[in-house]
Structure formats: structure tokens, C-alpha cells
Amino acid sequence: MTLQAILSGQGLMFLFFAVAAVASGLLVVILQNPLRAALSLVINLFSVAGLYLSLNAYFLATVQVIVYAGAIMVLFLFVIMLLNMGQANLNTSYRGIRTILAFASAVGLGGLMSAVVIKGVAPLMLPAETMIGGATPGSVEGVGKVLYNPSLPWLFAFEWTSFLLLVAVIGAVVLAGKRQTSQEGKA
Amino acid sequence: MSVPLHFYIVLSMILFSLGIAGVTTRRNPILIFMSIELMLNAVNLSLIAFGRYLGDAGGQMLTIFVMAVAAAEVSVGLGILIAIFRTKDNVDVDVLNGLKG
Numbered sequence: 001m002t003l004q005a006i007l008s009g010q011g012l013m014f015l016f017f018a019v020a021a022v023a024s025g026l027l028v029v030i031l032q033n034p035l036r037a038a039l040s041l042v043i044n045l046f047s048v049a050g051l052y053l054s055l056n057a058y059f060l061a062t063v064q065v066i067v068y069a070g071a072i073m074v075l076f077l078f079v080i081m082l083l084n085m086g087q088a089n090l091n092t093s094y095r096g097i098r099t100i101l102a103f104a105s106a107v108g109l110g111g112l113m114s115a116v117v118i119k120g121v122a123p124l125m126l127p128a129e130t131m132i133g134g135a136t137p138g139s140v141e142g143v144g145k146v147l148y149n150p151s152l153p154w155l156f157a158f159e160w161t162s163f164l165l166l167v168a169v170i171g172a173v174v175l176a177g178k179r180q181t182s183q184e185g186k187a
Numbered sequence: 188m189s190v191p192l193h194f195y196i197v198l199s200m201i202l203f204s205l206g207i208a209g210v211t212t213r214r215n216p217i218l219i220f221m222s223i224e225l226m227l228n229a230v231n232l233s234l235i236a237f238g239r240y241l242g243d244a245g246g247q248m249l250t251i252f253v254m255a256v257a258a259a260e261v262s263v264g265l266g267i268l269i270a271i272f273r274t275k276d277n278v279d280v281d282v283l284n285g286l287k288g
Contacts, residue, residue, distance in 0.1 A: 011190045018198050025202050025225055029209040034217055041221050044202075048228050051195070055239040057247055067254055072224070072261050079265045080217060083272055102211035110204030114197045123191035124240050137244055146244040147251070154248045161255045168259030175266035 010126070013054040021047035034085045038076050045069040056129065057138045195236035202229035214279050216268055220261065227257050 005011050024047060027040035045068045052061035135141035147154050202225060209222025231250045238246020271283065 005190050005194075008189055014190045014194060014198075018194075021198070022201055022205075025205040028218075028221055028225060029205050029212070034215060037218055037221060041224065044225065045228065048202075048232055051198075051232055052235055054190075055195070055235050057235050057239070057250075060235065060247055060250055063251070063254060067258060068224070068228070072258060075261060075265060076217065076221065079268060082269070083217075083278070085215070085217065085278070099212045103208050106204045106208035106211065109207060110200050113200045113204075117193050117196045117200070121193050121196070123193060125191055126189035126240060127242055130242055132244060138239075138247065142244070143247060143251075147248055154245075157252060161252060164259055165255060168262050172262040172266040175263065176269040 010054050013050065017047045017050035017054065020044075021051065034080050035077070038073060038080060041076075042069050042073050045073070055138075056136075058136075059138060059140050059143045192236060192240040195240075196233055199229045199233035199236070202226075202232070214281055216271075216278060216280055216283075217265075219280065220264055224257065224261070227253060 006015055021044055024040045024043035028037050028044060031037040031040060045064060049061045049064040049069070052058075052064060129137055131137070132142045133145045135145050137143075137146075146152060147158055149155065206222045206224075206226030206229060209225060210219050213219050213222060231253055234246040234250050234253070236246075238244060268278075272278070275283070
């Protein structure tokens with residue numbers, strides 16, 4: 001049954017992107033060079049976008065590529081290069097027993113959660129998609145019809161998200177911008 | 188024939204555990220941020236998988252909000268990092284203990 005599941009169209013897509021996501025995720029965690037870790041994270045984000053596609057979340061897969069793999073990762077790479085951390089730094093090397101303990105507890109936690117899911121959740125198969133007001137769920141129209149529906153709880157939160165982003169922009173400018181007066185005060 | 192739901196959930200948990208391992212072992216704040224992104228992505232994946240398999244569009248809506256919050260968090264966090272770099276040369280989080288009291 002598992003083999004048949006893997007050999008379906010969705011199963012092959014899942015297998016390919018799952019292997020890519022786990023391998024690149026592992027590289028993010030173990031690579032010493034921050035630049036290489038960042039580029040591995042780009043591969044990881046692309047793989048997760050592929051997994052979104054296998055779940056028919058077309059709009060979110062696009063947003064994942066544009067916002068995460070595009071905007072956020074450019075920001076990361078920009079800061080790595082601005083702060084000149086492109087080469088492996090001895091300050092960030094691993095520290096013996098603490099590292100082993102941290103990895104062991106992460107593996108233990110992941111194994112525990114996986115065991116709970118495998119034991120406790122019945123294998124739920126993919127249902128047929130139900131249309132949302134004539135739109136495919138996951139398409140731009142389908143997402144919009146749910147997000148902007150006043151009788152569902154998402155609209156209010158969505159409007160406040162814009163306020164959150166405004167606060168974040170102002171905060172980033174205040175934190176990272178040059179402060180002439182305070183620096184003169186210190187000197 | 189299709190992939191059952193728990194394949195996606197177990198994959199999401201593997202990615203989340205990798206993120207935890209990164210946060211706890213890395214000493215460079217930028218790499219810690221990247222591991223946090225890894226964990227946020229794992230949660231997004233499980234939200235979308237649950238939404239698809241349970242026929243609820245809410246999973247995708249929550250993912251949109253998680254993405255917006257992640258973008259805001261990264262911009263503010265990297266701003267803080269640059270501000271720290273102005274005053275200190277070191278980026279090791281074990282050395283940055285000015286708030287330790």
C-alpha cells in the first residue's frame with residue numbers, strides 16, 4: 001500500500017521534494033559557512049514550495065518562491081555580506097558535548113512526535129476537492145474568496161497584518177538606520 | 188492512490204527537528220534565524236497538508252499570516268543584528284550577554 005502510494009503522481013512529487021527538503025535542511029544545520037547555509041535554505045524553500053504544489057496550494061507555492069526564496073533570502077544574503085561573514089568563522093564552530101546533546105534531543109523530539117502521528121492518526125487519504133464558490137481552492141481566486149469573505153474570521157486579521165508589516169518596516173528603519181544625534185552624544 | 192496525510196506530517200516534524208537542532212547548536216545569530224525559518228516552514232507545510240486533507244481552506248489562510256509574520260520578524264531581527272554590529276565586533280551569541288543581569 002505504501003509502495004503504491006509512493007508510485008502515484010503525487011507520491012513521486014512528494015518523494016522527490018521531501019528528499020530534497022530534508023537533505024538541504026540538514027545542510028542548513030551543519031554547514032559552517034553562513035553563505036552556503038543560506039543557499040541551502042533557498043533549496044529547502046523551493047522544495048517546500050514544490051510540496052505545496054503537490055497539495056494543490058498553487059497561490060501559496062508562488063508566494064513561497066517570491067517572498068521566502070526571493071525577498072527574505074535576499075535580505076539574509078545582504079546582511080551576511082554586509083557584515084562580512086562569508087567565510088567560515090571559528091567563533092561559530094561546534095562545542096563538543098553540548099552539540100551532541102542538542103542533536104540527540106532534537107532527534108528524540110522528532111522521533112517522539114513522529115511516533116505519536118504514526119501510531120495515533122489513521123492514514124487519511126486525499127479527498128476530492130470541493131469548489132469554493134465556483135473557484136478551485138488554492139488558486140488565487142479560491143484563496144481570495146475565503147480570505148476576503150466577511151463571514152469567515154480571516155478578513156479582520158488580514159487587515160491587521162498590514163499594520164504589523166508597517167510597524168516592522170518602521171522598526172527595522174529605526175533599529176538599523178544611522179542615528180546621528182545619539183552617536184554624537186556617545187562620542 | 189495517493190500519499191496519506193501522515194507522510195506530510197512526519198516530513199514536517201523532521202524539518203522542525205532540524206530547525207530545533209540548528210537553533211540549539213548554532214552560535215551565529217544569522218544561522219539561528221535561518222533555523223527559525225526552517226521551523227516556520229515546517230509548520231506551514233503541516234498547516235497546508237491538514238487543510239488539504241481535511242477539506243478546510245483555513246490552513247492556507249493561516250499560512251499566509253505565518254509568512255507575513257516571518258517577513259516582519261526577519262526584517263526587525265536583522266535590523267537588531269546590524270545595530271549590535273555597530274557597537275560590538277563579535278557575533279557569537281554566547282558572548283552577547285549584556286542583558287544577563
